Amino acid sequence: MAVTVSTKNMKRSPFFYVGDKFKLLPQLKANFPKEIKRFIEPFCGGGSVFLNVDADSYLLNDIDKNMICLHKFLLAYSNEPNIFWSEVERLIISYNLSATFMGRLVPQGLRKQFVKTYFAKYNKEAYHRMRADYNANHNPFLLYLLMIYGFNRFLRFNSNGEFNLPVGNVDFNQRVVNALNEYFERVQGKQIEFFNLDFQEFLEIIRPTAGDLVYLDPPYLITFSEYNKLWNEESEMRLIDSLDQLNARKVRFAVSNILWHRTRYNGVFNRWAQQYNIVNIQSNYISFHDNTAKDSIEVLVKNF
Ligand SMILES: C[S@@+](CC[C@H](N)C(=O)[O-])C[C@H]1O[C@@H](n2cnc3c(N)ncnc32)[C@H](O)[C@@H]1O
Known part of the structure; x- marks a missing residue:
């Protein structure tokens, strides 16, 4: 399948967050529904995804209190x-x-x-x-x-x-x-609320319903980055459990994750994902010209 990779019309977040989803936005957006009541992001990070998605309103969360403090600060000045x-x-x-x-x-x-x-x-x-x-x-x-x-x-x-x-x-x-300036323009006049909670607590408080889209970009269990320090097998199980609960309540979700990274394999997530739609994502790690050079497999798993 041909993959759209142009980020020409995508907004760059003013956080320039390492590991953000900017380059993958065209592929992610192609998999999102057209109509979204509330766009809900339990792991919003620097916000590159919500800045590029149209919805009636936005509920955004991250456990990093300084990141959320800066989002609220920029929102207030918009x-x-x-x-x-x-x-x-x-x-x-x-x-x-x-x-x-x-x-x-x-x-x-x-x-x-x-x-x-x-x-x-x-x-x-x-x-x-x-x-x-x-x-x-x-x-x-x-x-x-x-x-x-x-x-x-x-x-x-x-x-x-x-x-x-x-x-x-x-x-x-x-x-x-x-x-x-693009951030200010994009958030101006929008209904946006930021939270600083653990993802599970956040989802319990806001109670997503049908018509909403929950997009999740959690830390990846098998890769290495600053925020992955906070993530372990127990967090991964809590994540899977929350997603099954959303599915049982007929709430649409899409979750990004890495299945393989070099010699590491996320078996728990992969086995769980088989019951949903698994979309392969051509990620930053994968060479577009040489399939054999890929040393990671990134996916978007969705229940719609
Ligand atoms: C992969 S990053 C998200 C990047 C984001 N999609 C972007 O484009 O900027 C994962 C985020 O999860 C947050 N995080 C880690 N553990 C969390 C938890 N238990 N609950 C909520 N957020 C958490 C981290 O602070 C980090 O910002």
């Missing part, structure tokens, strides 16, 4: 983006950060001296001051800037709850500006 932008620009100037979109460029000499790392070299000291200020005052503007200028654009905290990501070799560029 009606007054000018205020958002003037505060961002004021902070960039006051910390003396580089910002390509404002024409604040790293000096030529430093760019020549540190060809591959000049953003990090230039912004490091300002970044550390901003990080110390954020840890003292929890200003969400600073948290967003720390993420954008930070290593791999992660949100990472130590066990004392202090933000501890080092500076990244990146800067606030036009791509970030475009993604933020």
Whole structure:
């Protein structure tokens, strides 16, 4: 079957979340129903999926409280983006950060001296001051800037709850500006509610019904990433159980997962999935030109 891979009309989330679903959106959307009353995402992460789905309203959840705090913050500014932008620009100037979109460029000499790392070299000291200020005052503007200028654009905290990501070799560029403006446009006037709960508690509270679509992109049991640390076999069983309950109540669900990854195989999920529709997804890991090069199998399992 031919697979649509163009992301031309898709919105990039301003979280630039590692492992987001941006590249797979055309394939996922092709498998979603046309009419959706409430679009429900128990693992919304950076939001790349909900930003690209049309529904009457949205119920979005993630266990990461800082991620949800930033979503709520951006949602609140969607009606007054000018205020958002003037505060961002004021902070960039006051910390003396580089910002390509404002024409604040790293000096030529430093760019020549540190060809591959000049953003990090230039912004490091300002970044550390901003990080110390954020840890003292929890200003969400600073948290967003720390993420954008930070290593791999992660949100990472130590066990004392202090933000501890080092500076990244990146800067606030036009791509970030475009993604933020698209986010504001996309959420403006929409009925959107964010939650910060474990997925099961979230589903119990909101009680999905027929007409809704629950899309789930949980951490994958057999791959490795920052948020997978929180996920284990017990979580996977709770997930499967919740999905069966949705099915019993005639609620449509679609769940992403990885069945094989290198030498690892998710037998529990694979056996469970056989009773539903399993759609193969051409994922980031798979070479489009050489089938033998694939070392992961990604699927979307749906009950409709
Ligand atoms: C694969 S990521 C989702 C990425 C998202 N689809 C995107 O495009 O940005 C999985 C998410 O699940 C969240 N998570 C992990 N355990 C959870 C739990 N028990 N309940 C709710 N969310 C959880 C993580 O914080 C992470 O953001």
